[in-house]
Amino acid sequence: MYIYVLAVILKIVPMSIKLILLLPLCMFQIITKGQNITLDQVINLRTKSLAEVEEFLVSKNWEMVQAKEPSDSTLGMATFSYDKSGYNNKAASFVRYLYNNATSNLNRISIQINKTSIYSSFLVRLKALGFKLTSSKVKDGAIVKLYKDKSLTIEITNATQQENYVTKTAYQFFICNSFDYYIQFGKDNDDK
Secondary structure (H helix, E strand, O other), rough: OOHHHHHHHHHOOOOEEEEEEEEHHHHHHHHHHOOOOOOHHHHHHHOHHHHHHHHHHHHHEEEEEEOOOOOOOOOOOEEEEEEOOOOOOOEEEEEEEEEEOOHHHHHHEEEOOOOOOHHHHHHHHEEEEEEEEEEEEEEEEEEEEEOOOOOOEEEEEEEEEOOOOEEEEEEEEEEEEEHHHHHEEEEEEOOO
């Protein structure tokens, strides 16, 4: 698609206008590379099987980092990374999928994002989907916010860490069934 648009532009448009038209196209490419999956897709993945989650993420150029099978007392887990460095364990994003073989309703998923622009777009979409902020607090040096809709709870954690004299912020969206959240993690306070 992009090649076709580029070919058309190169044939019929004067050079000065070509540059003006190509700049937004290049910017679009840069922005979309950083935001490989949407919040809607992450929410949807929560109810999928392990195989469906793995196939979807691999089709979007994510790599599996780790997997653990479920036991009688713990959920299974699969961790994936996007745009992972070949030299260390750093990546643009991580997805951790926690699953129960008996029922997908108890599955949980989290995505860690390291770009403020993607975090902001996720927040805008979260609110557009009807999620409401029910609480916020500082816990262990991080800001933790709870958003809820009719059936899901999304816990957002904003944490910072110092690395080579630079402060880096990571944003994590943890998504699970609201009843499961209440049972496993206790009732959140409703103080905003």
